[in-house]
Amino acid sequence: MPLTTDAKGVFPIAPTPFFDDGSIDVSSIDRMMDFYLGCGSTGVTVLGQLGEASKLEHAESIDVAARVIARAGNLPVVVGVSAPGFAAMRALTQDVMAKGAAGVMIAPPNTLRTDDQIVTYYRQAVEAIGPDVPFVLQDYPLTFSVQMTPSVIRRIVQDLPSCVMLKHEDWPGLEKISALRAFEQDGSMRHISILCGNNGLFLDYEMERGADGANTGYCFPDMLCDVVRLTEEGKREEAHDLFDAHLPLLRYEQQPGVGLAVRKYVLMRRGILSSAAQRKPAAAMSAQARQEVDHLLGRLGRRDRRAAGLVG
Incomplete structure (x- = not known):
């Protein structure tokens, strides 16, 4: 089923599992997808920024996406297709959409620097991939250095019906969510799904501002599912208590450069990945960093049993 503006819940950003020699670990893909299905995920995104997509050949990207799609059951799978040029974007889009x-x-x-440049880029991207392909607009100025105001996002949403979701990763960004939902309420922008990234650092309050869920790769996506569920059930303090317990590890994992290594290390400790390896070029975790993550896991385990017993 195509992605729609009604998407909500948690779409984990899947890492690409590798063996130590850099080859793709398909068994870990299967195990990871089974975990996502079992913990309450409502979708999944593959080949995102921290999926090491830029390190894959085109054929490998298709193989990884196809494996995820085949294992996803009824979960919708979103594939990152960002590329320097539209030819590569179009080719990858056509291939993964054909896979389901x-x-x-x-x-x-x-x-991109000006509002018009941003809007024009997305118009041209839709021309390249086709107006029938639903797409997620990724707004992550901390990484991409592109500032999208609420008004620019509204222009893209109104001009391009195939834009069905915003991956919101601005920081600070709570007021942006409120502004976008206000546009919907006054009728100046149609409704779209808003799922939040940035490792979920502000998910607790983002949900209260009108976000529909999370679209990020934190190493405890099951916690994200619980926070979204508790919020929807009106159990505000319970949601905040659980979120607060994870916040130190969320913060540590969000560090630029080392974040993916931390994420893969914890997913390996959880038995989801066979190896914490990244494909080169990559920076490995230092022994001191592993000790710090183990310390965080030990502290988290006192408040969330899912982290208990994971210390290496």
């Missing part, structure tokens, strides 16, 4: 992807995610190139 629900939609694609497009991040802006860091060369």
Whole structure:
């Protein structure tokens, strides 16, 4: 089924599992997808920024996406197709949609500076991939250096019906969510799904501002599912208590450069990945960093049993 504006819940950003020699670990893909299905995920995104997509050949990207889609059951799978040029974006989009992807995610190139440049880029991207392909607009200025105001997002949403979701990763960004939902209420923008990334650092209050859930790769996506569920059930303090217990590890994992290594290390400790390996070029965790993560896991285990017994 194609991705729609009604999407909500948690779409984990899947890492790409590798063996130590850099080859793709398909057994870990299967195990990871089974875990996502079992913990309450409502979708999944593959080949995102921290899925090491830029390190894959085109054929490998298709193989990884196809494996995820085949294992996803009824979960919609979004595939990151961001590329320096539209030819590569179009080719990857056509191939993954043919495999059964629900939609694609497009991040802006860091060369865009003006509002008109941003809007024009997305118009041209839709021309390249086709107006029938649902797409996720990724707004992550901390990484891409592209500033999208609420008004620019509204222009994209209104001009391009195939834009069905915003991956919101601005920081600070709570007021942006409120502004977008206010546009919907006054009728100046149609409704779209808003799922939040940035490792979920502000998910507790983002949900209260009107976000529909999370679209990020934190190493405890089951916690994200619980926070979304508790919020929807009106159990505000319970949701905040659980979120607060994870916040130190969330913060540590969000560090630029080392974040993916931390994420893969914890997923390996949880038995989801066979190896914490990244494909080169990559920076490995230092022994001191592993000790710090183990310390965080030990402290988290006192408040969330899912982290108990994971210390290496």
